[in-house]
Amino acid sequence: MSLPIVAIIGRPNVGKSTFVNRLAEVRDAIVHDEPGVTRDRTYKPAFWNDRDFLVVDTGGLVFDDDTEFLPLIREQAMAALAEASVAVMVVDGQAGVTAADEAIATWLRQQSVPVLLAVNKCESVEQGLIQAAEFWSLGLGEPHPVSAIHGSGTGDLLDKLITFLPPTEQIEETDEIRVAIVGRPNVGKSSLLNAFVGEKRAIVSPISGTTRDAIDMQVERNGQRYRLIDTAGIRKKKQVEYGPEFFGINRAFKAIRRADVVLLVIDAIDGVTEQDQKLAGRIADDGRACVVVINKWDAIEKDSHTIYEYQRHLEDRLHFTNWAETIFVSAMTGQRVEKILELVNRAAEQHRRRVSTSVINEVLEEAGNWHSPPTTRQGRQGKIYYGTQVSTQPPAIALFVNDPNLFNDNYRRYIERQFRQSLGFVGTPVRFFWRGKKLREVERGSANRATKV
Template sequence: MTDTTDANTIDVSAIDDRPLAAAPPPVVAVVGRPNVGKSTLVNRLIGRRAAVVQDTPGVTRDRVSYDAVWNGRQFVVVDTGGWAPDAQGMAAQIAEQAELAIAAADAVVFVVDTHVGVLDDDDAVVRVLRRSKKPVLLVANKVDDQRAEAEAAAMWNLGLGEPHPVSALTGRGSGDLLDAILDILPEAPREAVEEGGPRRVAIVGKPNVGKSSLLNKLANQQRSVVDNASGTTVDPVDELVEINGVVYRLIDTAGIRRRVKEASGHEFYASLRTQGAIERAEVCIVVIDASEPLSEQDLRILTNVEESGRALLIAFNKWDLTDEERRRYLDREIERDLVQFGWAGSVNMSALTGRHLDRLGPAIEEALAGWETRVPTGKLNAFFGRLVASHPHPVRGGKQPRILFGTQAQAGPPTFILFTSGRMDASYVRFVERRLREEFGFHGSPIHLSIRPREKRKERS
């Protein structure tokens, strides 16, 4: 018996059968002195040889993150480089690097070499770990046999609780360590924030585009900063700032109140904080230096905001440094490189002089309104009916897929599920998105479309 299901009959209960966007997994930072086996341990935790391992201190220079899964739970392991104390400011350098790693993580794995024992460097990091209030697992590495476990027991003196004896090289004790990691990881998504209250606005962008100047100008000019969120010297600082009579919670990723100077390798943690700020925000102001050509990093940040589903406002800063020639080139760059972000609002401004800062408030509100737009199902399907009638999908392989039914699964960002009679070309999906914008607006907000082709039923004998 062949499938005689009515083409207009759709199982709407399937709409919520899978999550549309998963919360980012928690982050575990692996810290310790050089050559204590951090990268080897990271490879053991993630179950594959990904981190570069060599029996030489200082091989890991960049901070690299890896996805890991244990007992069905996902998390991210961050492999950090060790620190080599110098003659000047050893404790300060150690504390700074440790704070950077801790600030970006939900939990910390502190690795100590059992053969070498506890050194002054380790004591300096322990003091930072205690102040951080972050959950910490003490790992006594290079415990290859029963005899070395007695040496690992001496690590109790660090005051971080029970040491976990492991051998990253052979895998001894790694399963118990992974269980312990899962026990201290938070259950809730790390970007979870309280609902209600002032709208959350993140100001992001590559270095030296004027994020700090914009934050300071808004905060000082309005003189309405009524709260500073507590945190470490490297954590983002949220500030309540009034813009055009509306109070917003600005999520600081530029560090306008940092006390610690940014050190080498800081860019990796800055990128993690930027991602965290984007995830916590409702609307992101991406600051771009208008006096310089658009860069790949600018485009990556814009794409990151779009993929994260946040409302977007592009602020072309340093407008006071542009002349007519530069503005003509900028117009061409926008037409060429930012065509996919044509839905985003933009403001030409100068944080230094205050030019056009008064336009930020209305632009933010417009982006939030587009981000929260919801279209009734009846109105949406009437639109799809007209669209399919006037612009049907091209015939592919003798078949012509159609949109059978559509619904808006959520707002913030506007997310639509389209049930179709077959797979649709990516170009047609982009056409549908463009027509959705023409019909319903969504200015300043990305649109997420999920296509669900109807599965053919097998013939029954």
């Protein structure tokens, strides 16, 4: 059963995103004193009494202006209203009734969805009642004075709101794979999301910085549920000014950290840039599984050597994620888009994989037979006693040795190559912890002292 949806509607700068943050009890939606910050529709889970629902933030509605993104924002708001069980129109109690409020109210009265009226910015209870009274003229029923910042009045509004929602039923939880879609501006991230979903879920525009907030969307394929997270395009830090883009990029970095698998989208025409390399490094550092998606492949003139030359280019430039699988797609035509999820499944499986200690030690023994650890000029040689996996997501393996300083970077890379050749781990980083004998003795001594106490 899908959760019922509550659409938040209103003109720009009345506090819709702040109101969404209040209902969802998070601070995820970007709030900034500037019209047009919210553009796409973003979904946040919320709960009140015995009801679970999704609250949908939408861009500010303007009906008499077709410049820049405003027609696309209207399209997104209308799509949110079409799937909603109830809508909440948010107005500014301090500004009073405006012509834009009247236009939106007229449009909402023509819809079949029930509408509640939230008069925001009513910080004082007594003054709020006076401010709200003016909004009876909109013809949407009782105006509810609320303060999205302080939370006053929202409880009464929610009590009324949940009467339009079905009771929460026990829903069997399905294992969900969280997939973050990241990349530079204008590489086709939102187009890719729309191609997955099969509808215009995110606004697509050639204007850089169109997507500002992280947009979550659930899709299901062959019984597997995916949460796709479209993110703002990430530019070089020195080019980003404080404001909506700054917050959007921070949301993108958070999306990487909460994802199981990251789709690193690269523009096939531009190739791998320095910024793409930095993103690949961040994905590896955060320990996320990864699939490299080369988008706009349809725009490349090809011959029998093109794909091999491009793969060599990727190997040279993306050494941070040389363990990730690569796929060449076109979000515009849909070419190979569905196959991305096959790679996502494989990467997620390897990211969560656990290997027994006996298998790990077989790999170590074979690696040592082929290439023994290095010996110093003083005749000291590194020894690997045994290894064991200590965690997953990403897989982490502790190697217990006589002295970690005896193992140089070349040998450590050799050990990782041997593990990947023997065990796979395609699509996920693998972390190795080299633990020396002295460290183990210190830990053992601490444990003994704790036992005596």
